[in-house]
Amino acid sequence: MSEEELNVNIKQRIIGALVLVSLGIIIIPLLLNGGIKTDHAISGNNIPDMPKNLSTVLPKVPKPMAMPSPSSISSYPERKNIKSPTEKAVKKQKPATEVKYQKVTKPTSTKIDRAYALQIASFSKKSNAHALKDKLRKKKYQAYIESIKTSNGKIYRLRVGPYLKFDQISAIKPQIEKQFKLKNTVIIKY
Numbered sequence: 080m081s082e083e084e085l086n087v088n089i090k091q092r093i094i095g096a097l098v099l100v101s102l103g104i105i106i107i108p109l110l111l112n113g114g115i116k117t118d119h120a121i122s123g124n125n126i127p128d129m130p131k132n133l134s135t136v137l138p139k140v141p142k143p144m145a146m147p148s149p150s151s152i153s154s155y156p157e158r159k160n161i162k163s164p165t166e167k168a169v170k171k172q173k174p175a176t177e178v179k180y181q182k183v184t185k186p187t188s189t190k191i192d193r194a195y196a197l198q199i200a201s202f203s204k205k206s207n208a209h210a211l212k213d214k215l216r217k218k219k220y221q222a223y224i225e226s227i228k229t230s231n232g233k234i235y236r237l238r239v240g241p242y243l244k245f246d247q248i249s250a251i252k253p254q255i256e257k258q259f260k261l262k263n264t265v266i267i268k269y
Contacts, residue, residue, distance in 0.1 A: 194269035195248040196240030199261060208235035211259070215239060218258065220251070241269040 199215070199222070202208040208224050215222035215237075225236045239255065242248040248266050256264055 194241035194243050195245055196238045196242070196267050196269045197248055197252055197255065198265045198267050199237040199239060199255065199259075200264075202235045202237065203232065205233075205235050208237050211237055214259070215255070220255065238267075 199211065200208075202211075205224075205226075212222045212224055220239045221241075222237060222239050225238060227234050227236065239251065240248060242251070245266075252264055252266060255261065
């Protein structure tokens with residue numbers, strides 16, 4: 080016998096032994112205990128009586144509603160005082176105006192009443208925003224993207240934050256601008 084045949088023969092014997100041992104683990108306890116006990120199964124004979132001190136009365140089941148006649152069923156909902164699109168002129172929606180930011184200054188009180196974020200840039204392509212966001216996150220900045228609809232389409236704003244203290248965000252702003260060669264980043268209220 081070659082070495083390969085010997086290895087296969089040993090593997091087959093080990094598998095056979097494991098199968099026999101597992102069958103023995105299952106069958107031997109059944110034989111020693113006298114088989115499967117069926118007295119633990121719930122049947123009509125061993126269901127206990129209802130407790131006598133149970134005072135809860137089940138609510139009455141409502142009668143099913145009658146089905147409406149086919150003539151009263153309409154495929155369209157009932158319309159009240161609404162003109163069809165052919166009867167009225169379709170109103171044009173006004174385009175969303177872009178948000179104008181107010182310059183955020185250092186708060187005068189020490190009480191924390193809001194958080195701040197740093198808007199890095201706005202992108203018209205989602206992929207550009209995600210690329211810069213990934214670079215910021217690799218440098219351990221908490222970057223996120225906010226999308227808005229404008230008259231020119233969807234805009235993706237890349238922001239870093241939020242930070243609870245104005246001093247934190249104002250210290251991070253020049254670091255990010257220098258590291259990523261950015262200009263005109265804006266501190267905004269979160």
